[in-house]
Amino acid sequence: MSIAIQSIAKSFGSFRALDDVSLDLPRGELVALLGPSGCGKTTLLRIIAGLETADAGRILLDGQDATEKHVRERQVGFVFQHYALFRHMSVFENVAFGMRVKPRKERLADTEIRRRVNELLDLVQLGWLKDRYPAQLSGGQRQRIALARALAVEPQVLLLDEPFGALDAKVRKELRRWLRRLHDELHISSVFVTHDQEEALEVADRIVLMNRGRIEQVGTPRQIYEEPATSFAYSFIGNVNAFHGKIEGNFVRVGGDLLPHARTDLTDGEPVVAYARPHDTEIIGDAPEVAGVAARVNRVLSNGGISRVELIANGPERGGAKDYFEVEVSSEELSRMALENGQRVRLRSRRLSLFRDQASG
């Protein structure tokens, strides 16, 4: 089922959770709503499900207006962050719940319900647990049962609220891959909420990046990672070095230093933030005549083929703390440079992205 979100707004008291959000999600995709906590992603998911009502705007499911529809009638499967499995029911009864509460004339025969539940439990590979109770399951197992229960009503859309949020790192990774495989088998339109960029980049077909109740960028994981559209997108996704300064011709003045840039649409004196990924940043020798931001080597972390060099800015403190930078270099390059802790160097970037600095502008 395709989902169209049109100018949705929602406030809780004076807090604007969603501010005029519009979004089109095509059928059959696995979409991640990604953003820091409090950005409105869970609220948006709950509005799509019908668990929350928007103050303004419309929700269309498959082109049909579903804004006024009750969650019961929206044909959505919702997986809760803390699973919300019914404690007094066995795993089997939990999965069967959705089929058992159907009106009598739509309800399947008991043998048919039994068959379908077993089928779903096999799908989540937990058939052997059907007589257990939720308390007797591990977190990962509960999550899979919650998913089976949501799938039992044959939803047109699957909505998952921080599905792996409460699990430990290893189980998270397994379940992530498993969800991806499951989606490839079932092709059911799915939306999941996460604050973990790695999770979104790894699992989703499409990422909706949100911040402060607004959508920052929509795109494939590759687009989001490689072509961040906004300053926020840059700083939220992946590791990044940020240089705060002002435009000065073909350079950005960062403290007492200059960084070359290639943009032509910016006027002199404009405050900007220049972002560079650690692998696009290079370390050069310290000499006053070369352009580059002065920094001091703090630590060298070498493991495997790629080493990371952590540096501290030489410039003045910003907001009570020194800026930290990170550079990724190959191990050969590292041994060629022979860096020592405390050594003074300069940084520049092969690929610098500039954004107007809203904080100081």
Added chain:
Amino acid sequence: MSSASRVLPGFGLSLGFTLAYLSLIVLIPLSAVFFKTATMDFERFWSVVASDRVVASYKLSFGMSLLAAAINVVFGLMLAWAIVRYSFPGKKIVDALVDLPFALPTAVAGISLTALYAPNGWLGQLLEPLGIKIAFGPYGVLVALVFIGLPFVVRTVQPIIEDFDIGFEEAAASLGASRWQTFRRVVFPALLPALLTGFALAFARAVGEYGSVIFIAGNIPFVSEITPLMIITRLEEFDYEGATAIASVMLIVSFILLLVINLLQGWTARSTRRSA
């Protein structure tokens, strides 16, 4: 298991103290009732405890106590639900009002309920033309017992509702359950153990109640005499054996009923506590 290997120390001490305390406060006074009763021969015992008037009082006391506890379970649940789930002006006051039957001297409760429900009282005069007689009859007993039992149900169910994540109801709704199905299949089973505990407490309190009932019941023999009144009557006649005989019957019946409720409660709690 040797005591050195125990993680939690003090088992011997705490069990010993518990038993000693329980004996002193509960067991010894109660056994005195049975010892005193044992001084009677069986024939006299039976003639006291099985006399028609006393039997009628058992029926009234236990019947009305069970009924009052059942009424309190229904309305106490509604009250607790409203207090926990909704915010409304004066909520704190409502919350405090619930405890009032605990604090009020029962005689005061009895007198005010009588004044209210008497044929010339505010409510009584409205009910009288309809042929409903509350004060000075068995239903007066019921009203008094409902009044004093209410806080027990509200206060036992309230924390359970507070802990009951709204996510369970949302999950049920998203799976297509109606409000009623959600209540019957999801909410009610989760609250059942607490409701049974509240029922048991309200029932126990009602069986033992004397002060408030005496004023409103009218104390008509065979109609609105409660068992505690029968005991007091014997005491006033200096018939101590007779009083303890009736008391021991009451104790045994109460004990059996409470035991059954507790077993039921334990059984439902086990089936819901298979939970994290």
